[in-house]
Amino acid sequence: MNCIDEGKLLAFLDDELSSTEKILIREHIEHCAKCAGNLRLLQQRKENLMSLMNENIARDYSVPPFKPKATKPFISNKKRQYQKIVFYVAAAAILILMLLVLKPKTTDDYIIYSYDLTSEFDANLPITKQEMTIHIYSNNDFSENK
Numbered sequence: 001m002n003c004i005d006e007g008k009l010l011a012f013l014d015d016e017l018s019s020t021e022k023i024l025i026r027e028h029i030e031h032c033a034k035c036a037g038n039l040r041l042l043q044q045r046k047e048n049l050m051s052l053m054n055e056n057i058a059r060d061y062s063v064p065p066f067k068p069k070a071t072k073p074f075i076s077n078k079k080r081q082y083q084k085i086v087f088y089v090a091a092a093a094i095l096i097l098m099l100l101v102l103k104p105k106t107t108d109d110y111i112i113y114s115y116d117l118t119s120e121f122d123a124n125l126p127i128t129k130q131e132m133t134i135h136i137y138s139n140n141d142f143s144e145n146k
Contacts, residue, residue, distance in 0.1 A: 004028060004035050009042050112137040 004012075004025060011017050012025050029036045075083075114135045121130060 003032060004038075006038065006042070009035070009039050012039070013042055013046055 008017070008021075008025065012022065017025070029039055114137075116133045116135070119131045
């Protein structure tokens with residue numbers, strides 16, 4: 001029989017094996033010094049661990065009192081909807097204000113044409129044959145920096 005792995009030896013120590021497996025392991029340990037040494041080492045570790053656990057269990061531990069987390073107060077759905085409406089109205093007002101205050105100034109040149117008829121309009125004549133006065137204005141005529 002091959003040497004027994006550590007998992008099987010631990011199961012043997014914890015009495016978790018069937019009776020036939022226990023018999024086979026006992027017979028192997030009688031003839032294999034290596035597995036017998038491993039079993040003694042595991043038994044010693046188990047005993048040390050149990051003694052440490054028993055020492056810790058014997059100590060007097062105090063459990064701190066339970067303090068529940070602070071929770072936010074309940075807000076009804078109507079109040080939450082009201083808060084959303086107020087938020088969106090305020091955001092829209094701020095956006096409109098920004099658009100009005102931060103209105104970009106145009107630097108493009110533009111020309112305005114207007115005309116005045118000097119006589120009665122004759123519908124039988126084309127527009128180019130009508131008597132009129134044409135006025136031409138550019139943005140320089142209306143500039144604020146005069």
